[in-house]
Amino acid sequence: MWWAITGMALITFFNRYAFFADFVRYSPGAKVKRFLSYSSYAVLTAIWAPIVFSVDTQTGFTHAGADYLIGVSVAAALSLLRVPSIVVVLTSAAVFFGIRFVI
Amino acid sequence: MPTSNCSTRSASGLALRAVADTLPLCIAVIPWGILTGALAIQIGMSPLQAQLMSLLVFAGAAQLSGMTLIASAAPLGAIFASTFVISSRHLLYSVVFRQHVTQLSRSLKVIMAFILTDEMFAVSEAHTKRSGQFSALFALVSGFSFYVIWNVATLIGILIGDTFKDLDSLGLDFAIAATFIAMTFGELRRFPVFIAVLASGCLSVLLKPIFTDSYIVIAALAGMLAAYVLGQEGET
Structure with a gap:
């Protein structure tokens, strides 16, 4: 167990520190910077999308339930209107848990 | 010393802004921190090992996956390979942040890398875009806020232990989806x-x-x- 924790800690730190090290000389040019500028949008979406949607061999694209669909729709609509993130999270979570546990 | 007072005020204002910007993500991650702590106890880790996992590894998805593999008695190689692949997205963040941290001391670079998460990266990049320049103070405060909340949530999970076995069936992952939508759909x-x-x-x-x-x-x-x-x- 101790080896697992130590190894995992070293691996996650390596991935985070890799390009900070002084001996790494690589510096991204303008094109690479533009490519990398989309990283947070792409990674965050790749994390949340499978929480709500999935693929089924029988039905194709499917979803986690009406509560998820309505909740993320509310979050998406409020975000597009540039409502502050904390309001988006609290409002959509209230709608989601309201549908899930009250209705 | 009006200049000093002014810079102290702007630094504390920036730190407060970092905490405020990270807050929605902290709220969303609390259930996952609790789940991580509880799962660690359920698979047989001691409370110290469970807490050290969050204190040292500090990577939710990698921790959950690693613990699942530990529970199934997988070899260390499989656990390490899974950890590397899951956390390899941090390499991307490391490349992007490199240009911002080149002037920092080595110890600050180590600290910055240690607290570099999806959440800290996204919040910090949004701030850089908004203000036109990267702030190490903003990134550090954001990262540490998240680190503290993650570890407190883990501790709650450790204390709860076996009580909530169905925590992951409550739909708590919705908060993650809502937070990440809030952070991307504005653009x-x-x-x-x-x-x-x-x-x-x-x-x-x-x-x-x-x-x-x-x-x-x-x-x-x-x-x-x-x-x-x-x-x-x-x-x-």
Whole structure:
């Protein structure tokens, strides 16, 4: 167990520190910077999308339930209107848990 | 010393802004921190080992996956390979942050790397875009706020232990989805961002059943490439 924790800690730190090290000389040019500028949008979406949607061999694209669909729709609509993130999270979570546990 | 007072005020204002910007993500991650702590106890870790996992590894998805493998008595090599693949997206963040941290001392670089998470990266990049320049103070405060909340949530999970076995069936993952939508959809009017979101979202859903450990990185890289190629006309 101790080896697992130590190894995992070293691996996650390596991935985070890799390009900070002084001996790494690589510096991204303008094109690479533009490519990398989309990283947070792409990674965050790749994390949340499978929480709500999935693929089924029988039905194709499917979803986690009406509560998820309505909740993320509310979050998406409020975000597009540039409502502050904390309001988006609290409002959509209230709608989601309201549908899930009250209705 | 009006200048000093002014800079102290602006530094504390910046720190407060960092905490405020990270707050929604902290709220969303609390259930996952609790789940991580509880799961660690359920698979037989001691409370100290469970807490050290969050204190030292500090990577939710990698921790949950690692613990699942430990529970199934998987060899260390499989646990390490899974950890590397799942956390390899941090390599991307490391490349982006490199330009911001080159002037920092080595110890600050180590600290910055240690607290570099999806959440800290996204919040810090949004601040850099908004203000026109990277702030190490903002990134550090954001990262540490998240670190503290993650570890407190883990501790609650350790204390709860076996009590809540169905914590993951309560739909608590919705908060993660809502938070990440809030952090990305505000920029959806920019065509390349729209492409990045659409491509990485569709691909992650399609690839998850096939590449259970690496689908996030593969889908994200493909989404970034699609945004880079198709979004050239729309970006200046």
